[in-house]
Amino acid sequence: MAKFNVRPDIDAAAERLQSTLGSKREIQRLPEVLWDGETVEMLATGLYGKGNGLVAMTSHRLIFLKHGVMSQQIEDFPYGRISSVQWAGGMITGTLIVFASGNKAEIKQMPKDSGKALADALRARLAAPQPPVGPAGASAPAAGTPDVAARLQTLDQLRAAGAITDEEYRDRRGKILDSL
Template identity: 60%
Template structure:
């Protein structure tokens, strides 16, 4: 989407997203719709509820923003309310479907490369946020968990990225040493 000199996080996300086809106004006005402490991770273009606009994935929510001459649309999905996300890609474009608080929102005509990237990143964020607490953070009473279930939990934490490889190795060694 290019360099806009709006804000470092927005500029970086826009640069990764490529040409700004019809979303220059939205990118320039994006800081006015962001919350305090909110940073932009990824940007894409798309249409929602009949209007073409900007899709922004931030550290707090997924935003669809259209700032037209005659009307403005702002739809946001706080990350804590999103239950799942689906990407349906076609040759060049696709649809990003967001399920949040019992509702379904289809953001259509998202360029394939950007839609795949946003949906993958959003899935990772959701999986990490909903991952169980690390085993070492909440000590279980002696004998409360068998070794196999403790190792399985540890494997899940590593798979969703909640712990580093080094933490995984340390905790695995501690579990095995407790046998």
């Protein structure tokens, strides 16, 4: 397995991947999208939206990151917003389905072993009572209260880091504001 020397938590999770094919750039870029104090617990690869990318289960949220040459895609699912998780496995790969805040996200072509392990760990995380935490260690609002300010702040950080384009920024900002 390839050595990344990114961060100890990311390196340890990357070493457990069956293959890093198609996700090396994302592993290198992962620290740019993590919040202060957020650590990576598990990684998997999969297909979501426009292409193959990296699924990271962190101490605070589930993240999908695709960092291509021509485009970048980041979508996160804070644990407090996830209502349920489904896993559908095939012979070699499977699909992780995440239901969060009225949305359904399907991450396809995940390697069967790492995808199922991530789905099981995610279910266990969701079953354990814990207070949600946002960027910079700030406590998230009570359940049911929209955390628009934190989502907009994260979006601003992603744009400033060059992780998303101006067009993606405007699109996601509009979706956040429309959710009010």
